[in-house]
Amino acid sequence: MEYVFTLKYQLATEDQDTDSLVERLGDGGCDDALIGIGQPGRLALEFVREAASAQEAVNSALRDVQIASPGARLIEVTPDLVGLTDVAEIMGVSRQNMRKLMLAHPTSFPVPVHEGSSSIWHLAEVMCWMQSRGTYTLAQNVLDVACIAMQVNISKEYQRVSEKYQTPLIFA
Template sequence: MTDDTVFEFDLVFSLPADAAPEADILDAVFEAGCDDAVAGLGAPGMIGFAFRRRGRDGEAVIAATVAQILPALPTGSRLREVKPDLVSLAEVAARLAISRQALQKRPMPAPSQAGLYRAAEIAGHLRASPGRIAQALAGSEAWFAAAPAAQRLNARLSLGTFPERPDQI
């Protein structure tokens, strides 16, 4: 990877029950310098942010983003997931702007869990695909570039070895 590698990833946080109103949280995130974040507020008690950031190492870029955004979130907020890691073929197809059936016709790695695949593993299989899928992949390289780092960070979250405080990241 180079300093110019773009990583596209999502950070999903759980919020404490007594969290500030969503508008206040979004203002604080913006004031923390995360004005490039796209926020998702779908599930109660959860908030997600999508980023496209540059750097040399995906894990370092994502960890730095967590350290930047976490102080802006209400006390007690916790990073729950980094995406893309486990993905469905429908998610990959949507990213590539192709049909899920087109993916199903290609050799794929074995699913990791309940029909979900590791994005990092799918990327290699798609790069070997001729024609339209390989061309579509070029527009999603930033998403796939973040996948190995997301997988490693999610493992650290599961094992409890990813720091919960920004000053430890």
């Protein structure tokens, strides 16, 4: 099956020669990715990867980038953190429809990761909620990638915070 996802990185000092980096990425198995180097010191790779599972697709891409650019730091795997407009676009409904769903189901609609003038959710959680309603058609490969992206991002952040603050995380 084909899986579409993006890996975003902060580049190491030794990877500032972008021509060399792009060559290493292509040679290292990232020839199925569209490479973006817009912001200095950043790298985005949009993959369209064939694999037996979303987990295999994402993990193999992460390994390929790690081999080509060992000093690069993963910023984010997408699709994961999204606003209502993003969810609406992915689901093929209007933003107004998504807002109505959120307001009509305040106790069951997924809790946002950040709530404010622009709230964000984990795409996987909203898609699973919509799937449980039984009235929306989901692309299973998109849901699978969203679940893996969320897991990788949460794991990465947990590790980063644990290492940086050297204290056990306490959840109330």
